[in-house]
Amino acid sequence: MPMKTPILLTAQEAEVIRALRKKGQISRMQISDITGWSKAKTSIEIRTLIDKGYLMEKDEGLSEGGRKPKLLKFNDQLGFIVGIDIGATSIDVLLADVFGNILQHVSEPGDVRQPPKTVLAQCIILVDQILKLQGCQGDQILGIGVGVPGPVDFSRGVLVAPPLMPDWENFPIRSFLKEAYPTAYVVVDNDVNIMALGEQRYGDAIGLDHFIFIKIGTGIGSGIISNGKIHRGSNGCAGDIGHICVDKQGPICRCGNRGCLEAMAAGPAITEKAIKAAQNGESELLLRFMKENEGIMTPELVSAACREGDEAALEIIRSSGQMIGDVLASLVNFFNPSHIFIAGGISNFGNHLLVAIKRAVLRRSLPLATTDLQINFSHIGAIAGNKGVIALVLEYLFVDEDKPFLSV
Ligand SMILES: [Zn+2]
Structure with missing residues (x-):
C-alpha cells in the first residue's frame, strides 16, 4: 500500500501509538485507561487506526472468565524498516519488521571520504540485495534510517561541517534515497545518537x-x-x-x-x-x-x-x-x-x-x-549502531501531524 510518510497522526492517534510502542500489545481497556477516553471514543479511535492499516487485533488477552479481550498490536503487514549504518570504513544495511526484529543484515567495506553519491549508490545496491534476500519490493519499505559519522542537522537531515566527510556538507541524503524508494520516510542522525537509541531499545538501557x-x-x-x-x-x-x-x-x-x-x-x-x-x-x-x-x-x-x-x-x-x-x-x-x-x-x-x-x-x-x-x-557496543538505526526509524515513523520532528 503506497503510504504518505512519515505516517502522520492526529494527537489522539499518536497517544494510542505511544502506548502501544511502550507495551508491544495492548487491550482496549488499557488504551481507555491511559488516554482517559470513554469506551465509545476508544472504539472509534481504534477502528480508525485499524482501517488505516496501522493496527491489527490479536486474540490472546487474558480475562477472568468470559470472552478473552482482543489485544491490539502493530499490523505486521504494514511493511519493512531499513537501517543503513554508515561507518568510516564500513556500511551495514539491515531489514527489520515493524516490531524492530532484524530479518536481514548485509555488511561490506566502504569509504565515507568518498563523495556522498558514490557511498549512497553503494548503500542502494545493498538495500536492493536485502530486499531480494527477504523476497520483497522497494515499495514495501516504510522507513529508512541512516546513521552517519558526523554532525547532523536532524530536522533537515543533512551533515553540517563534517570533519571526516567534508564532501557530504549539506548533501540531501533524504531526497537522494527517496528517489530510489519513494514510499519510504528517511531519517538521518549521527552515529552516536543512534548507538544510544540502540542501547535503549536493545541493550542494558x-x-x-x-x-x-x-x-x-x-x-x-x-x-x-x-x-x-x-x-x-x-x-x-x-x-x-x-x-x-x-x-x-x-x-x-x-x-x-x-x-x-x-x-x-x-x-x-x-x-x-x-x-x-x-x-x-x-x-x-x-x-x-x-x-x-x-x-x-x-x-x-x-x-x-x-x-x-x-x-x-x-x-x-x-x-x-x-x-x-x-x-x-x-x-x-x-x-x-x-x-x-x-x-x-x-x-x-x-x-x-x-x-x-x-x-x-x-x-x-x-x-x-x-x-x-x-x-x-x-x-552491545559493536552492534549498537546497527540496532539503533532501526530503532531510529521506529521512533519517527509515526508522528504527530502538528510536531513532525517529535517522536510519539
Ligand atoms: Zn576539537
Missing part, C-alpha cells in the same frame, strides 16, 4: 530515561537520552563532547581549536604518545611491538602492552581515562544521568581505562549525582 552513551575511537562523541528521548539540542549537535577544551595549550584538534578532549585522549593521541614512549626509551615493549608491526603504532598495540603490564602504556591509558573522566564529571554534575555506557574501538582497553574514567568521575562529581551512577562498557 531498556527502561532507562537519563543516560549518556559515549563512543571513544578515532574521535569522541556522545548521545544523550533525557526523559527517555534523545536530546539533540536546538541544532542537533548536543553531545559533541569531543570538542570540550581540556588544555588551552594542547595540540590542535581537527576542528581547528586547541586541546579538545578528542585531540588529547582519543585513538590518535594515544598512538602518538605511544610512539614517543617507544622512541625515547620509556618503553622497550612498545618499541618492539612497533618494530614487529612494520614500524606502525596502533591503539591495539598499546592495548596489548597494557595487558603485559607495561608501565608506559598503562600511564598513557590512565591519562586518557582521566581526561575523559574529568569531562564526564562535569556532564554528570550538569545532567545527572543514572548510567554512562562506553563503546568504540578504544573501549577495548578494558579495565585500565574504565577504572581511570570512574575514578575521575567520582572524584570530581557532586556526591548526590554519583549516588546511583553506574559507568560501564556497553555490552
Whole structure:
C-alpha cells in the first residue's frame, strides 16, 4: 500500500501509538485507561487506526472468565524498516519488521571520504540485495534510517561541517534515497545518537530515561537520552563532547581549536604518545611491538602492552581515562544521568581505562549525582549502531501531524 510518510497522526492517534510502542500489545481497556477516553471514543479511535492499516487485533488477552479481550498490536503487514549504518570504513544495511526484529543484515567495506553519491549508490545496491534476500519490493519499505559519522542537522537531515566527510556538507541524503524508494520516510542522525537509541531499545538501557552513551575511537562523541528521548539540542549537535577544551595549550584538534578532549585522549593521541614512549626509551615493549608491526603504532598495540603490564602504556591509558573522566564529571554534575555506557574501538582497553574514567568521575562529581551512577562498557557496543538505526526509524515513523520532528 503506497503510504504518505512519515505516517502522520492526529494527537489522539499518536497517544494510542505511544502506548502501544511502550507495551508491544495492548487491550482496549488499557488504551481507555491511559488516554482517559470513554469506551465509545476508544472504539472509534481504534477502528480508525485499524482501517488505516496501522493496527491489527490479536486474540490472546487474558480475562477472568468470559470472552478473552482482543489485544491490539502493530499490523505486521504494514511493511519493512531499513537501517543503513554508515561507518568510516564500513556500511551495514539491515531489514527489520515493524516490531524492530532484524530479518536481514548485509555488511561490506566502504569509504565515507568518498563523495556522498558514490557511498549512497553503494548503500542502494545493498538495500536492493536485502530486499531480494527477504523476497520483497522497494515499495514495501516504510522507513529508512541512516546513521552517519558526523554532525547532523536532524530536522533537515543533512551533515553540517563534517570533519571526516567534508564532501557530504549539506548533501540531501533524504531526497537522494527517496528517489530510489519513494514510499519510504528517511531519517538521518549521527552515529552516536543512534548507538544510544540502540542501547535503549536493545541493550542494558531498556527502561532507562537519563543516560549518556559515549563512543571513544578515532574521535569522541556522545548521545544523550533525557526523559527517555534523545536530546539533540536546538541544532542537533548536543553531545559533541569531543570538542570540550581540556588544555588551552594542547595540540590542535581537527576542528581547528586547541586541546579538545578528542585531540588529547582519543585513538590518535594515544598512538602518538605511544610512539614517543617507544622512541625515547620509556618503553622497550612498545618499541618492539612497533618494530614487529612494520614500524606502525596502533591503539591495539598499546592495548596489548597494557595487558603485559607495561608501565608506559598503562600511564598513557590512565591519562586518557582521566581526561575523559574529568569531562564526564562535569556532564554528570550538569545532567545527572543514572548510567554512562562506553563503546568504540578504544573501549577495548578494558579495565585500565574504565577504572581511570570512574575514578575521575567520582572524584570530581557532586556526591548526590554519583549516588546511583553506574559507568560501564556497553555490552552491545559493536552492534549498537546497527540496532539503533532501526530503532531510529521506529521512533519517527509515526508522528504527530502538528510536531513532525517529535517522536510519539
Ligand atoms: Zn576539537
